[in-house]
Amino acid sequence: MRSYEETGVVDIGMLKMPAEEQLRKGVAITECIQPIPCNPCKEVCPTDAIKMDDINDPPDIDYEKCIGCSLCVEVCPGLAMFVVRKRKGKAQITLPYEMLPMPERGDIVKALDREGNVVGDAKVIAIKHGRTNIITIEVDEELAMVVRNIRVEK
Amino acid sequence: MRVEQHPILKFSHGGMIKFYFNGIEMYGFEGDTIATALYANGIKVFGHSAKKKRPRGFFCGIGKCSSCMMRVNGVPNIRTCITPLQEGMIVESDKYDLPETAPYRKPERKTMDVDIAIVGGGPAGMAAAIEAGKHGDVSVLIIDEQPRLGGQLIKQTHKFFGSSMEGAGKRGIEIASEMEEEARKYADILLETSVIGYYNRGHHFLAAVNKLKGIVYEIKAKKIIFATGAQENYLVFENNDLPGVYGAGGIQTIMNVYGVKPGKAGIIVGAGNVGLILAYQLLQAGVKVKAIVEAMPRIGGYFVHAAKVRRHGVPIYTKHSIMEAVGKESVEGAIIAQLDEKWNFVLGTEKKIDCDFIAIAIGLTPSARLAQMAGAKVKFIREAGGWVALHNEFMETTANGIYIAGDAANIEEASAAMVEGKIAAVHALNSISPLTNFEAIVEELRNEISSLRKGKFGEKARLAKERIYEGYYEELRGNRSG
Amino acid sequence: MKSEADVVIVGAGINGCALAYELSKRGKDVVVVDRRHIAAGATGRCGAGIRQQWSTKENALLAKKSVEIFEGLEEELGHPIGFRQGGYLIAIHDEEDMKQARKNVEMQKSIGLPVRIIDREEIKEIVPILDPDGMKAIAATFCPTDGHADPFKTANAYALAAIRNGATFYKFTEVRGIKVENREVREVITDKGSIKTKFVVDAAGAWSSRIAEMAGIKIPNKPVRKEALVTEPLPRIFDAMVISFRHGIYFSQMARGEILGGIPSPEEKIGYHFEPTWSFLKKMAYMLGRYAPILKGTNILRQWTGFYDVTPDALPVLGEDKNVRGFIHCHGFSGHGFMIAPMTARLLAQLITGEKLDLPIERLSLERFEKGTVKEKSVVG
Secondary structure: OOOOHOOOOOHHHHHHOOOOOHHHEEEEEOOOOOOOOOOOHHHHOOOOOEOOOOOOOOOOOOOOOOOOOOOHHHHHOOEEEEEEEEEOOOOEEEEEEEOOOOOOOOEEEEEEEOOEEEEEEEEEEEEEOOOEEEEEEEEEEHHHOOOOEEOOOO | OOOOOOOOOOOOOOOOEEEEEEEEEEEEEEEOOOHHHHOOOOOOOOOOOOOOEEEEEOOOOOOOOOOOEEEOOOOOEOOOOEEEOOEEEEOOEEEEEEOOOOOOOOOOOEEEEEEEEEEOOHHHHHHHHHHHHHHOOOOOOOOOOOOOOHHHHHHOOEEEOOHHHOOOOOHHHHHHHHHEEEEEEEEEOOOEEEEEEEEEEOEEEEEEOOOOOOEEEEEEEEEEEEOOOOOEEHHHHHHOOOOOOHHHHHHHHHHHOOOOOOOEEHOOOHOHHHHHHHHHHHOOOOOOOEEEEEEEOOOOOHHHHHHHHOOOOOEEEEEEEEEEEEEEOOOOOOEEEEEOOOOEEOOOOEEEEEOOEEOOOOOEEOHHHHHHHOOOOOOEEEEOEEEEEOOOOOEOOOOOOOEHHHHHHHOOHHHHHHHHHHHHHHHHHHHOOOOOOOHHHHHHHHHHHHHHOOHHHHHHHHHHHHHHHHHHHHHHHHHHHO | OEEEEEEEEOOOOHHHHHHHHHHHHHOOOOOEOOOOOOOOOOOHHHHOEEEEOOHHHHHHHHHHHHHHHHHHHHHHOOOOOOOOOEEEEEEEEEEEHHHHHHHHHHHHOOOOOEEEEHHHHHHHHHHOOHHHHHHOOEEEEEOOOOEEEEHHHHHHHHHHHHHHHOOOOOOOEEEEEEEEEEEEEEEEOOEEEEEOOOOEEEOOOHHHHHHHHHHOOOOOOOOEEEEEEEOOOOOOOOOOEEEEEOOOEEEOOOOOOOOOOOOOOOOOEOOOOOOOHHHHHHHHHHHHHHHHHHHHOOEEEEEEEEEEEEEEEEEEEEOOOOOOOEEEOOOEOOOOOOHHHHHHHHHHHHHHHHHOOOOOOOOHHOHHHHHOOOOOOOOOO
């Protein structure tokens, strides 16, 4: 049994890691690791960067083709897509956010890891309203693969 | 207790309605059911049981469990969870005495004659009606006991998985309203009407009742599709009848359909998809989720659903279950504990969690009884969720012209339910008057459904269906030889 | 499966169970075989009333003796049977009814039954929810020692007591044949094996003619679909069973408060029709509303079907077959098997063990149909 099936927290070792260079460009990170009959991410991708031979296959992202546009973040029914971009010692993380209250651009919010623990502060640098609102935050670079959620305290 | 703001849902409450609860004046909104209006007023205890005087509240929220029954305008045993609130209603806890005079007026009798009658207006039923209307010139009737169409879709705020072609990424509520609009084009719809029985009178015949309006419908139909859904499974633990112990679906109903919170903080028993999704929906409505407990050693639902709630800090305790609900008149806490290999509690591992509700999300049982009454042979098939009506690849049961679709046929997901509804409708249509492209339509639908059942998570459904078909053909052979 | 037994009883309804008890008490090695389980047929589907008010003396006596057994049965068997004596209230609708009622009451009194004719006021005293106008009743007869027992509990109590005495029950076991040689019963063949025996008892209810046929015996019984319904539980209102021979209706309030009753279905059919009917539901609901208007608006929880095993004169067939030795008739109860079971079981046990019978049963032999019979008039459901 894989530990994520017990904990609900992905084992980072299971994820396909982009190279530093690709992270600097900004790429989508998928945390969709189980076979589910679902393909909106593949359909929405403007650069065909998401490979999925069968609808049940988990998405496989070609980091060369991926442009980090975040369309898949917005469309993913499982809220399992993120975009990570490293820039000037900071990491910009685009994540889906379906809670209230909504933060505003420039707000400092709590950065949470995959278990909901506060691991630092995050600055909201962009908000895109859509079917699922997506928010881009900025955190310390070493938190690029740690932070996956925010808490807005108003 | 109302949900004040919600990231996904907009609650457009109607006007204020005055009603009386045990003589006390209260207000609800137009569109409320009696139960949600009581909840919004902070009333959790609807009455006390006849014999042991145990407090009673609502549990399932969809009219299937009868835990919420009260006396309304003098009529005893009204299911308050599905009865719309009306101005001046007198709502009373049942005192289990006989009324002074019978709360009765002579019912109006209406007879109907339709080609296809569909019982249940959820995803399977609506899809069936739309498909039938699209492909043929037939009269279609949907009967549902809820105040609105949509079944369980109307409480699904999460986005659906699936193929983009079939509207994946849409939320259940969006799918429900699109389908409702479409279904209304093709079908007549009776709401707040319970089908009380099937009778063979030389033809298929349903008796249905709108109790509040006092109408008895006598419906003759060429074909019947039972899309009657499922009901919540129950769990045995101490005080499990306290108000505040709810079915997961019941919470989704009052919270996502009526905008009323089930409480301030709760725990969820069961980490299948329903439990996980419910946890997320509670967070969205501003309700705390203290824990999800799961008896199995692993999380049963999709990992992505689990990850969504974990990153909001909700703990999931696998190999744990609930020992006891704490509280006098309603839930004040829960005691959970670890389970050993033999499913016994490990003493010393008890944890008391303060909460004012407990959600039971341990699976569903198909509601196949009406189909059974219509002559469909039923069989206990564990993978399908219990007693199910045996049926073939066209969703026809062992009773000629009687179809079953959706959760009533096997516990599965809404997308599969919709395709099943369509298959049933096309087959029913074709046997009323043959379609030129019947084979092609059916093949496409069958491909669609088998792709939904591919992969690890489709395994249970595949197995269930195999056993259901097997049983069906065995039954058919048995009938011929016998 | 056992290969031999003194007596094989086919059918684990009330009669099969009671007879198994009476025989096992007398030291007989008894086997009961049923295609399903205890009380799965008519026993578990019946109104379970116990009435002594019959139009013929023989029947009234049989019923009276049964009630005497019922009164001490819990103690005798060591298990609860839910017996209570709330009486039977039988509607009298007109002068003609009254004439027959007077005759019946006189006979019934002569054998010691505390029966009496009551007026409309007393009808309402005994069953406060009744409306004599709606009933179209001018009076009623009432016998306070009539009553009711829980059919499941009673059958199970008999079975458990029989098992304690050494009887064996084979449930979900179907009889496939009966071997008869030299006009004597030799063996009962089931789908689970065969049992050698000298006696086989046909207590198969609506399926008794099929069992008889296996021994080459033709009986005139017909399975007649009957229907019953039960309402949601109500507060305790009355203890009596209310019946009318004219309307065919019967109903009473059960231990949990629900009202259980039946009426002949307009779609009544001979044959194995298991389906409940809409016309029964409507007719019964309408009549209940007429008899007890306060019940209008009460929810009906369930309706179901069962079968009367009906003979031409509505009386049971009891006793040993004249052509096949060891074949014991215990069927044809025509809707009254439950209430007289304690006594019929005792009589048949006496017959099988060669004791003297407490009551004569010749008049209930199969041969009576060759001579022509008088039909029992006091029949409902």
